[in-house]
Amino acid sequence: MTDVFPALTLDAVCDLLLAAQRPLILSHARPDGDTIGSAAALCLFFARRGTPAAFACADPVPKRLGFLLEGVPLREPSSDPDTIIAVDVASPSQLGSLATVYAGRVSLMIDHHGTGTPFAPYWIRPDAAATGEVLGGIFRRLSARGDAPAADPDIAARLYAAVSSDTGCFRYANATPKTHRFAAALLATGIRADRINHALFEARSPEQLAAERIALDRLRLFEGGRIAMVTLTRADRGALADEYFETAIDVARSVAGVEIAVSLRETGPGIYRASLRSTDADVAAVAAALGGGGHLHAAGCTLQADSMESAVRLLLPRLVRAL
Ligand SMILES: [Mn+2]
Numbered sequence: 001m002t003d004v005f006p007a008l009t010l011d012a013v014c015d016l017l018l019a020a021q022r023p024l025i026l027s028h029a030r031p032d033g034d035t036i037g038s039a040a041a042l043c044l045f046f047a048r049r050g051t052p053a054a055f056a057c058a059d060p061v062p063k064r065l066g067f068l069l070e071g072v073p074l075r076e077p078s079s080d081p082d083t084i085i086a087v088d089v090a091s092p093s094q095l096g097s098l099a100t101v102y103a104g105r106v107s108l109m110i111d112h113h114g115t116g117t118p119f120a121p122y123w124i125r126p127d128a129a130a131t132g133e134v135l136g137g138i139f140r141r142l143s144a145r146g147d148a149p150a151a152d153p154d155i156a157a158r159l160y161a162a163v164s165s166d167t168g169c170f171r172y173a174n175a176t177p178k179t180h181r182f183a184a185a186l187l188a189t190g191i192r193a194d195r196i197n198h199a200l201f202e203a204r205s206p207e208q209l210a211a212e213r214i215a216l217d218r219l220r221l222f223e224g225g226r227i228a229m230v231t232l233t234r235a236d237r238g239a240l241a242d243e244y245f246e247t248a249i250d251v252a253r254s255v256a257g258v259e260i261a262v263s264l265r266e267t268g269p270g271i272y273r274a275s276l277r278s279t280d281a282d283v284a285a286v287a288a289a290l291g292g293g294g295h296l297h298a299a300g301c302t303l304q305a306d307s308m309e310s311a312v313r314l315l316l317p318r319l320v321r322a323l
Pocket of ligand 1 (some may be wrong): 034035112129130131166
């Protein structure tokens with residue numbers, strides 16, 4: 001399958017972008033800051049050329065990423081596209097519900113994942129920290145050719161958000177010297193990186209904060225702090241929607257010295273959903289023994305128990321043995 005679609009040259013990618021009359025940009029499902037920032041930057045590029053792009057994503061753009069698309073002129077998604085470009089989408093399944101409509105019609109994949117399944121002619125740079133960095137390289141070539149202006153702060157802001165998002169605000173190992181040099185060039189256009197990083201990493205809705213306070217209240221430590229567990233009954237969650245507790249496990253993970261982090265949530269009467277994360281321990285085996293599954297360091301399972309305390313008693317001895 002992989003060889004059916006060609007790796008394009010950088011100039012072929014530039015030519016393809018310049019020839020597009022009615023482009024459509026696709027982001028991956030459950031979108032993150034890289035796919036939305038990259039899509040917004042590309043949409044702005046097309047708008048500046050007088051050929052505004054349409055944008056589509058299988059899932060709604062999360063509220064905290066909405067600012068990236070603000071003020072970006074877009075065409076109606078329904079209008080017939082002549083060039084479809086997928087950004088940060090490694091495999092057709094990542095298009096989500098859009099896969100059935102578009103997966104076979106994509107003209108170009110721009111991505112940085114080295115392990116996906118190409119489903120269109122592609123420009124993939126696995127040494128880049130983010131698709132935003134890959135796109136920056138394309139824009140640099142376009143301006144070197146005289147086909148695009150050198151610096152555009154509105155585009156730079158979206159590319160910066162994309163890279164900052166995928167590097168965890170430049171904290172992860174994928175933020176290389178090259179990534180920092182790219183970010184420096186974006187900063188030189190005068191963008192407000194402080195505001196972008198606040199929106200991406202600090203700002204939380206009052207509901208999110210309330211959920212985190214509840215999760216902190218329900219944090220328990222075992223084995224001298226090597227196991228951290230957040231237990232949440234339906235009563236604990238009160239009127240707050242489930243979605244606000246998706247990050248409860250991060251509260252457990254944030255404990256210094258923790259080796260296994262757990263969020264245990266009552267999802268129905270007598271039903272408890274456990275999410276497990278570890279630094280070294282094999283939590284996949286723990287989850288599998290309880291009817292669940294997952295990866296070595298990130299797994300989950302569903303327990304049946306008559307109370308939260310019996311659910312904890314079911315899980316804890318296995319976690320202790322896994323340490
Ligand atoms: Mn990415």
